[in-house]
Amino acid sequence: xxxxxxxxxxxxxxxxxxxxxxxxxxxxxxxxxxxxxxxxxxxxxxxxxxxxxxxxxxxxxxxxxxxxxxxxxxxxxxxxxxxxxxxxxxxxxxxxxxxxxxxxxxxxxxxxxxxxxxxxxxxxxxxxxxxxxxxxxxxxxxxxxxxxxxxxxxxxxxxxxxxxxxxxxxxxxxxxxxxxxxxxxxxxxxxxxxxxxxxxxxxxxxxxxxxxxxxxxxxxxxxxxxxxxxxxxxxxxxxxxxxxxxxxxxxxxxxxxxxxxxxxxxxxxxxxxxxxxxxxxxxxxxxxxxxxxxxxxxxxxxxxxxxxxxxxxxxxxxxxxxxxxxxxxxxxxxxxxxxxxxxxxxxxxxxxxxxxxxxxxxxxxxxxxxxxxxxxxxxxxxxxxxxxxxxxxxxxxxxxxxxxxxx
Amino acid sequence: xxxxxxxxxxxxxxxxxxxxxxxxxxxxxxxxxxxxxxxxxxxxxxxxxxxxxxxxxxxxxxxxxxxxxxxxxxxxxxxxxxxxxxxxxxxxxxxxxxxxxxxxxxxxxxxxxxxxxxxxxxxxxxxxxxxxxxxxxxxxxxxxxxxxxxxxxxxxxxxxxxxxxxxxxxxxxxxxxxxxxxxxxxxxxxxxxxxxxxxxxxxxxxxxxxxxxxxxxxxxxxxxxxxxxxxxxxxxxxxxxxxxxxxxxxxxxxxxxxxxxxxxxxxxxxxxxxxxxxxxxxxxxxxxxxxxxxxxxxxxxxxxxxxxxxxxxxxxxxxxxxxxxxxxxxxxxxxxxxxxxxxxxxxxxxxxxxxxxxxxxxxxxxxxxxxxxxxxxxxxxxxxxxxxxxxxxxxxxxxxxxxxxxx
Ligand SMILES: Cc1ncc(COP(=O)(O)O)c(C=O)c1O
Ligand SMILES: Cc1ncc(COP(=O)(O)O)c(C=O)c1O
Numbered sequence: 001x002x003x004x005x006x007x008x009x010x011x012x013x014x015x016x017x018x019x020x021x022x023x024x025x026x027x028x029x030x031x032x033x034x035x036x037x038x039x040x041x042x043x044x045x046x047x048x049x050x051x052x053x054x055x056x057x058x059x060x061x062x063x064x065x066x067x068x069x070x071x072x073x074x075x076x077x078x079x080x081x082x083x084x085x086x087x088x089x090x091x092x093x094x095x096x097x098x099x100x101x102x103x104x105x106x107x108x109x110x111x112x113x114x115x116x117x118x119x120x121x122x123x124x125x126x127x128x129x130x131x132x133x134x135x136x137x138x139x140x141x142x143x144x145x146x147x148x149x150x151x152x153x154x155x156x157x158x159x160x161x162x163x164x165x166x167x168x169x170x171x172x173x174x175x176x177x178x179x180x181x182x183x184x185x186x187x188x189x190x191x192x193x194x195x196x197x198x199x200x201x202x203x204x205x206x207x208x209x210x211x212x213x214x215x216x217x218x219x220x221x222x223x224x225x226x227x228x229x230x231x232x233x234x235x236x237x238x239x240x241x242x243x244x245x246x247x248x249x250x251x252x253x254x255x256x257x258x259x260x261x262x263x264x265x266x267x268x269x270x271x272x273x274x275x276x277x278x279x280x281x282x283x284x285x286x287x288x289x290x291x292x293x294x295x296x297x298x299x300x301x302x303x304x305x306x307x308x309x310x311x312x313x314x315x316x317x318x319x320x321x322x323x324x325x326x327x328x329x330x331x332x333x334x335x336x337x338x339x340x341x342x343x344x345x346x347x348x349x350x351x352x353x354x355x356x357x358x359x360x361x362x363x364x365x366x367x368x369x370x371x372x373x374x375x376x377x378x379x380x381x382x383x384x385x386x387x388x389x390x391x392x393x394x395x396x397x398x399x400x401x402x403x404x405x406x407x
Numbered sequence: 408x409x410x411x412x413x414x415x416x417x418x419x420x421x422x423x424x425x426x427x428x429x430x431x432x433x434x435x436x437x438x439x440x441x442x443x444x445x446x447x448x449x450x451x452x453x454x455x456x457x458x459x460x461x462x463x464x465x466x467x468x469x470x471x472x473x474x475x476x477x478x479x480x481x482x483x484x485x486x487x488x489x490x491x492x493x494x495x496x497x498x499x500x501x502x503x504x505x506x507x508x509x510x511x512x513x514x515x516x517x518x519x520x521x522x523x524x525x526x527x528x529x530x531x532x533x534x535x536x537x538x539x540x541x542x543x544x545x546x547x548x549x550x551x552x553x554x555x556x557x558x559x560x561x562x563x564x565x566x567x568x569x570x571x572x573x574x575x576x577x578x579x580x581x582x583x584x585x586x587x588x589x590x591x592x593x594x595x596x597x598x599x600x601x602x603x604x605x606x607x608x609x610x611x612x613x614x615x616x617x618x619x620x621x622x623x624x625x626x627x628x629x630x631x632x633x634x635x636x637x638x639x640x641x642x643x644x645x646x647x648x649x650x651x652x653x654x655x656x657x658x659x660x661x662x663x664x665x666x667x668x669x670x671x672x673x674x675x676x677x678x679x680x681x682x683x684x685x686x687x688x689x690x691x692x693x694x695x696x697x698x699x700x701x702x703x704x705x706x707x708x709x710x711x712x713x714x715x716x717x718x719x720x721x722x723x724x725x726x727x728x729x730x731x732x733x734x735x736x737x738x739x740x741x742x743x744x745x746x747x748x749x750x751x752x753x754x755x756x757x758x759x760x761x762x763x764x765x766x767x768x769x770x771x772x773x774x775x776x777x778x779x780x781x782x783x784x785x786x787x788x789x790x791x792x793x794x795x796x797x798x799x800x801x802x803x804x805x806x807x808x809x810x811x812x813x814x
Contacts, residue, residue: 014676050474067457110684252688269421277517281659
């Protein structure tokens with residue numbers, strides 16, 4: 001029956017017939033724990049340790065006990081949650097969104113991102129995607145029959161946008177740009193200057209831009225987090241996808257939201273039930289509580305900062321290793337190209353440091369000499385530090401064996 | 408920006424610029440209650456009244472209080488739940504599914520159905536869909552660029568499959584059949600004979616069959632519920648989509664599951680994160696409890712039976728109205744063609760009986776002279792009876808005004 005599938009789908013393997021491991025997929029946490037292996041590869045804060053905020057627990061427990069949470073909410077999402085989100089959009093994103101016309105709740109931003117792109121992509125449409133980038137961005141375009149046009153982000157520019165690299169790749173079929181801001185895996189917070197250049201390019205060439213802001217907070221060192229849709233002329237051509245999974249720490253809740261102007265949203269509302277379906281009823285109640293009182297995210301931010309500094313301190317200065325100081329969130333993007341490929345190092349670290357990290361090649365061509373470390377994993381910072389030290393020591397040993405003495 | 412969308416998407420309106428009302432969408436329950444209107448139009452048992460089984464509440468409250476439910480589960484679903492489902496598949500569906508290779512949990516069966524079809528459909532592929540049928544079946548094919556080939560189900564055959572009607576519509580582009588069994592809106596439980604004929608047709612013509620068993624229980628009057636994938640030669644070409652939303656009453660949980668043979672599942676596993684994303688973590692724990700102890704569904708079944716008989720008693724014999732006795736679940740499919748179109752009657756009942764039901768035209772061409780009533784709504788059977796009586800009286804009055812005296 002596989003021969004009856006589209007070409008795009010035929011190449012996706014789920015691991016039933018191979019040893020392929022997808023980024024972020026196919027690990028069983030209990031079997032890893034038995035082997036004493038730490039998983040620093042899932043972008044899920046404090047995974048796998050309990051870390052639901054108490055007031056969110058309370059709100060959900062109440063809703064569940066009342067017994068009505070077994071029913072559907074409106075397919076576009078709980079009205080109160082949409083109203084609460086519209087306030088947040090005004091305060092944090094400088095966006096004036098009508099909760100009844102511009103916001104749709106989705107069961108996570110993975111399906112949200114897919115759905116946001118879907119109406120626009122026909123066979124052969126070209127979609128520009130910064131490389132490295134979240135793997136689903138590439139996969140989604142392929143599934144829809146579009147053509148991925150990777151645009152390299154370069155370490156020497158601190159992974160900011162170089163608009164010439166976009167202009168060089170423009171064709172008459174270019175239809176869309178998909179941007180993750182801040183970027184996963186590089187943690188880059190795109191500067192106002194980067195985004196203004198991108199906006200001008202999008203407007204001049206009449207392009208749609210999908211922006212994934214799953215990692216929009218926290219950003220570090222006083223950086224400005226600019227929402228592209230708030231720039232002049234961009235509201236009408238930008239669809240922004242947000243999530244409660246990362247900075248709010250609610251990955252398992254599966255609550256995300258899409259923000260777009262009325263005409264695009266009208267189509268989304270009209271096809272929401274068919275493609276994504278309604279979002280979990282009690283999760284949305286938990287999300288309301290989380291938005292209403294988001295003090296706890298400050299503690300998360302402080303912990304993420306400590307963890308960032310831990311990574312920089314432990315891995316900084318190791319021969320053959322270069323860590324760009326993370327600009328946001330809880331990931332690190334580490335250049336290990338002098339020591340080996342991302343695949344090789346990932347494998348090496350699993351065996352020698354008992355830590356699983358992500359191989360950079362999952363995030364695009366540009367990522368081949370990199371690994372991604374999720375220092376936001378594990379609630380216990382000592383345990384995390386221990387895992388990072390094991391990584392550091394294993395890399396020092398490798399550099400030593402290879403006779404590498406500087407970066 | 409709408410001009411940049413695919414043709415299929417451009418026609419879907421969400422109601423922001425029109426008065427279009429989609430089946431099952433865009434009603435606010437609180438505003439209806441203020442107007443004294445009962446909603447018998449959402450396929451959600453006992454909606455909107457509290458009806459989560461106590462032991463399911465207990466399991467979820469425990470999981471949430473433990474605090475770890477904020478984390479992702481494995482994208483293909485909680486392992487324990489998959490194991491529990493494999494037992495159910497053996498006991499109830501006569502299917503031998505490996506929980507590690509043949510089952511995938513999805514956040515509801517709406518996205519599950521979409522996802523199940525997606526890898527197979529390219530532009531121009533023809534998909535046979537019984538008419539009337541669940542509206543998403545048509546919409547999904549259109550969104551994917553396929554061609555919908557409706558195959559009429561006829562009241563005179565009790566909506567069973569007449570394989571000649573499929574054979575007449577076969578072309579070299581026919582790729583797939585999408586079957587809802589039992590059917591929504593007609594409640595038809597397809598007989599072994601219907602399904603054997605369909606299986607033979609699918610095998611002879613090398614077709615994929617997607618079967619939606621959201622309504623697989625309860626079925627009434629000792630009917631046999633046959634799972635197509637269990638018939639000889641069908642496992643390899645059938646993808647079955649199940650849900651906990653209907654017979655198990657857990658709509659708001661968003662837990663459904665796809666069952667397929669290894670090769671198809673390998674592709675699903677490989678693209679799951681990108682298209683559907685993981686399923687809610689605590690809902691899956693609630694679903695395990697529901698599967699472990701499903702005694703409560705017997706009470707639901709008894710209530711559905713009483714409700715069915717209520718509909719037949721109240722609407723049976725009204726001039727110009729014909730109710731086929733529902734074969735399963737909690738819906739009724741009522742022929743009102745002598746009194747007016749489904750659109751007209753739906754409107755008329757909203758104004759004159761203060762009840763919202765679904766217009767049959769949403770379910771396909773064949774449905775134009777019908778309405779769908781969800782007698783499974785409302786926990787209080789007296790309130791339901793009252794609503795049904797208002798429908799009955801309003802229809803009697805209409806028949807009277809029109810001078811119609813028999814069916
Ligand atoms: C950049 C980015 N976007 C979106 C997602 C999906 O998050 P969710 O579906 O939990 O909202 C992830 C998850 O890793 C991510 O890294
Ligand atoms: C026939 C049928 N299939 C699937 C669904 C979707 O159910 P869910 O997404 O809640 O699993 C519905 C909901 O009304 C339905 O009627």
